[in-house]
Amino acid sequence: MQRDFSQLKNRKFDVLICGGGIYGAWTAYDAALRGLKVAIVDKGDWASATSSASSKLIHGGLRYLETFDFKLVKKSLAERHMLLQAAPHRVWPLRFGVPVYKNSRVGSFRLKCGLMLYDFLAGNVPITQKHQHYSKADFIKHFPCLNPFELTSGFTYLDAQTDDARFVLELIDGACSAGAVCVNYCEVSELVEKNGKISGVIVQDKLSQESIQVDAAQVVDTAGRWSPNFQNDKDCCRLTKGIHLIMPKTVTDEALLLTAKSDGRVFFIIPWYGLTLLGTTDTNYDGDINNIPISNDDISYLLNEANQALKSANWTEQDIIGKFAGIRVLQQSSRDNPTAISRDWVLATSPNGLLSSIGGKLTSAREDAAVIVDTLCTNLGIHAACPTFGKVFPWLIGTDYQSLLDTSLAQAAQLGIDKESAVWLVRRHGNRVSNILQLCADNPDLARRIRPELPFIMADLVFCARHEMVVHLDDLLGRRLPLLILAKITAEELEVFSKTIWVVG
Numbered sequence: 001m002q003r004d005f006s007q008l009k010n011r012k013f014d015v016l017i018c019g020g021g022i023y024g025a026w027t028a029y030d031a032a033l034r035g036l037k038v039a040i041v042d043k044g045d046w047a048s049a050t051s052s053a054s055s056k057l058i059h060g061g062l063r064y065l066e067t068f069d070f071k072l073v074k075k076s077l078a079e080r081h082m083l084l085q086a087a088p089h090r091v092w093p094l095r096f097g098v099p100v101y102k103n104s105r106v107g108s109f110r111l112k113c114g115l116m117l118y119d120f121l122a123g124n125v126p127i128t129q130k131h132q133h134y135s136k137a138d139f140i141k142h143f144p145c146l147n148p149f150e151l152t153s154g155f156t157y158l159d160a161q162t163d164d165a166r167f168v169l170e171l172i173d174g175a176c177s178a179g180a181v182c183v184n185y186c187e188v189s190e191l192v193e194k195n196g197k198i199s200g201v202i203v204q205d206k207l208s209q210e211s212i213q214v215d216a217a218q219v220v221d222t223a224g225r226w227s228p229n230f231q232n233d234k235d236c237c238r239l240t241k242g243i244h245l246i247m248p249k250t251v252t253d254e255a256l257l258l259t260a261k262s263d264g265r266v267f268f269i270i271p272w273y274g275l276t277l278l279g280t281t282d283t284n285y286d287g288d289i290n291n292i293p294i295s296n297d298d299i300s301y302l303l304n305e306a307n308q309a310l311k312s313a314n315w316t317e318q319d320i321i322g323k324f325a326g327i328r329v330l331q332q333s334s335r336d337n338p339t340a341i342s343r344d345w346v347l348a349t350s351p352n353g354l355l356s357s358i359g360g361k362l363t364s365a366r367e368d369a370a371v372i373v374d375t376l377c378t379n380l381g382i383h384a385a386c387p388t389f390g391k392v393f394p395w396l397i398g399t400d401y402q403s404l405l406d407t408s409l410a411q412a413a414q415l416g417i418d419k420e421s422a423v424w425l426v427r428r429h430g431n432r433v434s435n436i437l438q439l440c441a442d443n444p445d446l447a448r449r450i451r452p453e454l455p456f457i458m459a460d461l462v463f464c465a466r467h468e469m470v471v472h473l474d475d476l477l478g479r480r481l482p483l484l485i486l487a488k489i490t491a492e493e494l495e496v497f498s499k500t501i502w503v504v505g
Contacts, residue, residue, distance in 0.1 A: 001173045003469045005205045007181040012215040013037045015376050016201060018188045019222035020044075021051035022164070023357045025171035026369035026388070027220055032178035033391075034373060034384035039214065040172070040180060041203055043187035043226070045475045047168035050224050051362070052479050053326025055244065055268055055280055058083055058091045058363045059159035060122065061343065062257065063266050065114050070121065072344050076363045077122040080160055083363075087393035088401040089430045090170060093129075094161040094270075095254045097143050099309075102150040105264050115157050131157040145250045147311045156254065161270070164362060165479040166428055169468060174394030185471050191219065191228070197353045207471065218376050221356040224329045225289045229348060229356045236348075237358050238330045239286065240338040243298045244279030246322035246485050247306075247315060251276065260305045265339055267305060273424070273486055274455055275321060278302050282338045285327060292325040299323070322485030331359045347371060353379075395430030408433050415440045416447045421455040428460070436463045450497075451487050458500055465501045473498075 015031055017024045020042030028040040042048070060077035061069070083091040098115075100108045115131035122129070132155065139154030140146060176182050183205075190202040192213060200215040221227050229236050249271075256269040270277040281298050303315050313319075333341040345360030345368045355375060360368050370386040377384055396404075405426050412422035415437060425433050439459040440447040446459035464470060464480035473494070477483045 013039045015218045016216035017220045020046045022365045024222035025168045028175040029171045030373045032175045032180040033387045038180035041186040047165040050326045052165040054164045074121040091162045095156045096257045097156050099154045129158045240328045241285040242280035243325045247276040258309045399431040424455045
């Protein structure tokens with residue numbers, strides 16, 4: 001997967017997609033698989049905004065049951081089930097524990113009813129994937145990190161986890177393989193109209209500063225908070241901010257869904273690359289969309305709530321390893337509380353023909369993108385059914401996942417790669433892992449971990465730099481490998497990384 005701005009020149013596309021997050025990536029992949037001539041551009045890197053600032057979950061949204069958003073929950077659970085089957089390297093099961101305390105906002109009976117409904121909406125799933133109830137003693141055995149004070153019992157239920165930035169990247173690579181032209185750091189500076197309808201765009205290569213016109217029969221806006229609709233009409237949608245903190249390891253194979261004592265909101269404590277992902281907040285936002293602040297109040301809120309829930313963490317700001325903030329684009333609502341606003345999605349059509357994606361979730365983006373491509377096909381007079389439901393992901397095509405995992409773990413052990421790092425290699429790269437193992441075979445020094453506490457090896461860094469359309473160091477260390485949020489990287493380490501990539505690559 002290599003960046004090539006020149007591929008946009010002297011061609012007419014059926015569709016040009018503006019925005020390389022999860023909605024743009026699914027739309028490009030779907031449209032290319034249906035035979036459309038597709039181009040997708042982003043003014044930054046792939047998944048460089050909201051789509052790499054999520055809670056890294058593929059989930060139905062248990063809390064949406066409280067707002068009776070059953071349709072969204074059922075849709076998301078169906079996608080979750082499908083993704084677990086079609087992309088076991090990209091989406092893996094993660095059970096969540098929900099403690100019940102003496103004065104919990106949602107008591108044991110009500111929570112039991114909600115989890116039964118959650119299981120029902122998930123459809124015919126195995127008994128092992130349904131919720132389970134535990135006594136206080138048994139629940140503490142599952143989650144010894146929890147504060148047992150006034151704990152009465154607990155439940156666990158199934159959802160799933162992913163690496164959101166790599167999820168997007170794999171779809172972009174799949175779109176490239178299906179014939180799409182995919183260019184990051186390429187900004188749409190102007191919409192070109194003919195007889196009142198969009199006929200193309202002016203794009204600028206952010207590296208060379210060259211500007212060209214790209215003709216396209218249809219243009220889709222998946223730019224999120226940079227959407228022309230939002231820029232021209234601030235009332236067309238709503239922005240909310242969510243922050244996450246990376247903290248020391250607390251949970252390992254299971255996560256926690258907790259209720260904040262201060263305001264009753266839910267938040268997560270999630271295992272993430274051997275550390276803890278703590279989040280998220282949900283507050284209205286009307287500030288700078290390019291520079292999202294993480295305030296002291298945001299940090300204090302999460303730390304205070306986590307410290308009350310955990311037995312002996314006593315986290316302070318000094319314990320924070322990394323942090324990131326994201327902006328959700330939601331449908332407009334009269335409700336003041338952001339948590340009460342629907343996460344459902346809508347496709348808006350402007351008078352000039354621009355199609356704009358508004359709202360939505362990481363989990364349900366594939367189904368929404370299918371609606372976008374259905375609309376494109378109708379407008380273009382093309383008859384082609386959506387091919388993405390249940391389709392094996394690009395980096396697992398022609399491969400049995402369990403066999404790949406077993407073989408890769410055995411080969412990695414022979415090369416001196418520890419098991420945890422090897423498992424993450426398969427999750428991150430699918431069947432391309434053989435290329436990384438070959439790098440280690442050719443240069444044994446690349447089998448060592450980048451950082452002792454993190455399951456990344458040097459060969460992963462080299463492979464990503466060489467093959468994953470990296471333009472800036474931030475692309476490599478922020479999204480291809482999330483090192484910048486999982487570790488406090490020193491200048492000396494950055495120099496070592498650069499030298500390794502230069503010498504090997």
